[in-house]
Amino acid sequence: MFFLAIRQLISRPQQTFLTFFGILLGTAGYVVFSGMMLGFQEYITDQLVNNDAQIRISPRDEVLKEESFDGVFFPDSFVHWIKPPSGKTDSTQLTNVKGWFLKLDLDERVEAYAPQLNRQLIFKFGKQTLPAKLYGIDPVRQMKVTTIGNYVEEGNLKDLDRGGDVIFAGAGLIERLGAEAGDIIQVVSTNGKISNVKVEGVIRIGNRMIDESSVYASIRTVQRLTQANGIISEIVVRLKDVSMAADVATEWSFLTRDKVQSWDQAYESILSVFKTQNIVRNTTTFTIILVVAFGIYNVLNMVVNHKKKEIAILRSLGFDENDTIRLFIIQGLLLGLLGALLGLLVGAVACYWLDGYPIGGKSTKGPMMTNVMKISWDYGIYIQAFCLSVITSGIAAYIPARSASKLSPVEIIRGSA
Incomplete structure (x- = not known):
């Protein structure tokens, strides 16, 4: 089964390479994009949490x-304000x-x-x-x-x-x-x-x-x-x-x-910007992965159309519907697995190169802390990128696999006669 899957992928090298390259770029793009945005968020959060108070107690x-004067006058007394109080303490x-x-x-x-x-x-x-x-x-x-x-x-x-x-x-x-x-x-x-x-x-x-x-x-x-x-x-x-x-x-x-305020309450507007950034990051990543998924679907769909005779022969030799589905899912997972692994490597190299890259001017005395690129090295980014690429590849391969499993050997032979 594994040998047949590789053989069918190799038979169309150009389409296979382009799909593999798309998965690689999608995975690497997710790693780099997430590393840059989360690195910036981690840096700002560290500045807010550690450089300032986690809780501030102030007047x-x-x-x-x-209502501010309730209890100031005699109990049960009625106070009529000619001009209501204004201003603030x-x-x-x-x-x-x-x-x-x-x-x-x-x-x-x-x-x-x-x-x-x-x-x-x-x-x-x-x-x-x-x-x-x-x-x-x-x-x-x-x-x-x-x-x-x-x-x-x-x-x-x-x-x-x-x-x-x-x-x-x-x-x-x-x-x-x-x-x-x-x-x-x-x-x-x-x-x-x-x-x-x-x-x-x-x-x-x-x-x-x-x-x-x-x-x-x-x-x-x-x-x-x-x-x-x-x-x-x-x-x-x-x-x-x-x-x-x-x-x-x-x-x-x-x-x-007294006023008691935590750091995240004080900087709520900044944290809301982080949420917006995460939505943009996830939307962009989803778009990239969706394009890659269509590439996998197109490649495997063409394989199904061009390999109908081989599928008919395999079905005649005893391959059932589940075997046919497994054959094409293995192809999709192979593309996803290899593309994801190499994409993680390319993404890590790109992040290493970008980490600390100067993006602003220099101060007159000593370096500024905010003029270099900050990259997050959270391992969760790499796990998410790998899982997203492999799972998407498997799902994209399942649709043409189902189509191939429903092909009848007799109809294929009649159609080619």
């Missing part, structure tokens, strides 16, 4: 309505920081947490003046929650705790100010107070928007610069299992008036 901005600090610390210490799902005090300030050096966000952090705790320590280009982030008014500035901000590590720059707070701080180090995340608008200092330094003694504006949390972030954030939000 809630509440839109004022009549603008809180800049957490109301129960010690309570949150106690809860997070006792929650076994929490791996680490870190307090922050964030303020929008003005930074001046020489004639240059730029706005930026000053993050007051506990460097030791912060490096347990996020991967900020991996992006320190100059200095040691733990030096923020040595005392003195020192900062670690984003690389883009320093370049735009024209300063460098060791320089003294001025900080202007919201009340007009001007303070001098020393640039102790430089941080380069690789995201231009972040690098040009972020400055890091110790919490005590930010509290002193902004006259906000004892104030904490946010708590960032890292869980032992990141997949539980949304459920944990929802659970905590019922226990407080």
Whole structure:
């Protein structure tokens, strides 16, 4: 049976090769296309999960309505509003920081947490003046929650705790100010107070928007610069299992008036783009495989038409309908199996060549992290590509196989007489 299947495929080498080549390209295309798109998604997800908080606890901005004042006035009193309340509360600090610390210490799902005090300030050096966000952090705790320590280009982030008014500035901000590590720059707070701080180090995340608008200092330094003694504006949390972030954030939000948001809730719009990308990827792949399936069908259908006499002889020698079906399905699976295996190899080589391929410009100092191609090496891509090619080949071979199995030896001989 196996020998007959190979012999019939070899008898039409051009059609067989084109079909085999189509399967190869379809499989390789699936691997490369999926590797590129999933690699990009993995990179962005890693940036969102590890470079930022998995759960962020911050003050809630509440839109004022009549219901917001329920319970404020005397019980059972009727309040008539001449002008309904409007606007929103603008809180800049957490109301129960010690309570949150106690809860997070006792929650076994929490791996680490870190307090922050964030303020929008003005930074001046020489004639240059730029706005930026000053993050007051506990460097030791912060490096347990996020991967900020991996992006320190100059200095040691733990030096923020040595005392003195020192900062670690984003690389883009320093370049735009024209300063460098060791320089003294001025900080202007919201009340007009001007303070001098020393640039102790430089941080380069690789995201231009972040690098040009972020400055890091110790919490005590930010509290002193902004006259906000004892104030904490946010708590960032890292869980032992990141997949539980949304459920944990929802659970905590019922226990407080503060805003508790997980990373996937905060970046829901980005994740929806990923879903759209997956739909496009699967649709494109399905189209490619469908074209390949038609190629297999056409080749085997021509084999059936040109090999009717051989089929009649085989049926006369004792081949039944099932044997005939198996003969053509073996041909389809052979094409699918060999094409899929070689397609996986070609796809892997192409992915290896594309991984790290430069796709953007270079920064003035050091490489940017987002200007190279990111490829996913998830083994699931290769399993899916192989199964999809082989299964499609088998299904495409079954239709002409059924047609061949219904041929009657007597009618074939009469038709050729």
